[in-house]
Amino acid sequence: MSRLLPAALVALLAIVLLAAMLWAWRARKRRQSAFAVTTSAPQSRGAVRESVSVLYVATTRAGDPLDRLTIPGLAFRARAVVTVYDTGVSIHPDGERETFIAKDALRSVGTSTWVIDRVVEPGGLVRLDWTISSTDGPADVESYLRATEDGVGPRLLDSLGTLAPQQEGTAS
Template identity: 40%
Template sequence: MWRSWRRRTVRDETLAAYAPPADPGTTTLEVEALYVATTPEGDPLERLAVEGLAFRGSARVEVHRKGVLLRIAGELPSFIPADRIAAAGTATYAIDRGVEPEGLVALTWIVDDRSEPEVPSRVDSYLRCRYPGDSARFVAAVNEIAAAPEAPQPEAEESEASDD
């Protein structure tokens, strides 16, 4: 297990959340949650060792106009700017956590990838809100500020067949 974790941290050493701004602005929503994991977008069973988001733990999550601030026990605070947030939605499972339908919140965002800054890497960060109703409020608050550009779509190859 130690070897696989070490390999993962080396593989993901260029990935990080963003440093919190000096003044993130007014808090529009604050929730208590269990931070579960961060995975590549659409691959909830492949954990990433993103700096500041590598370990599961209790968290206080704040939504601000400028972005989302995650304060996870044992980690430095991590910030996700609004222009890096694609969307938030619900999920049922992520690596090491399966819950009732829509029991997790998935926050899709563009990670700070220091090795490939021109190629945005999208990830999903999973949270389990502690109190009833917080998940829906969190998803709504995040989607209100989400401003990341759409993910690039592969270009469709034009058919060489003619319509003769």
């Protein structure tokens, strides 16, 4: 009986914490409901310039690398396949829907050192600066990708550089 009360309190605390996390995530999704707009990929994407496996880290508001966005398909960190086409770039995280970013929506590409809960060596994250349509109008966002194999990051950055200008240095 003496162990039952502490175990029940710990279980109750765990349930309360899980409920609070769920409530916070749903509140974030409501606040960011303007980003629920999705665009369909064109039927003809052109030639594949590069296709690599990466770790998709996050998409945030431009200039605010601590504000994760809940864009459908890009809300959670996961392994992903990034494919660079003549007409844009596709990010397809495991278990999520594919997100296609048209060439004209890309503002620039570059590298970063940190975002939200990921800190890597200088320039270890590939950053896509792009504009997403939302119900509140166009919004500037940044998507972060982490190469999982040697040489993939520079190759991906070079491929993306054919679609959008490269920024020198790191933004975050």
